[in-house]
Amino acid sequence: MADDAPDDSSSTPGTAVEAGISITVEDxxxxxxxxxxxxxxxxxxxxxxxxxxxxxxETVEEGETDDGDDWL
Structure with a gap:
């Protein structure tokens, strides 16, 4: 099955990709x-x-479920 999604260069920045996720282009x-x-x-x-x-x-979620060992 072919992927009909537009490539990044033609996507419209400043739009929501998923609920709560927004995309913009800066510099x-x-x-x-x-x-x-x-x-x-x-x-x-x-x-x-x-x-x-x-x-x-994912990294933040792993840190929140950490067993308490502080790796910093």
Missing amino acids: GLWIADDEETGLSSQGPTKADALRNLAATL
């Missing part, structure tokens, strides 16, 4: 903002920004 970087957590991440493409945000959210 050539795509910015993905999670409005619920206040976290954001960026990347050279829309897909990279979303992938980086997902990794950030």
Whole structure:
């Protein structure tokens, strides 16, 4: 099955990708903002920004469920 989704260069910045996630472009970087957590991440493409945000959210979630060992 072919992927009919537009590539990053033709996607409209400033729109919601999912509920609570917004995408903007600033200085050539795509910015993905999670409005619920206040976290954001960026990347050279829309897909990279979303992938980086997902990794950030996963890291925060892992930290919240940590067994108490402080690795810092």
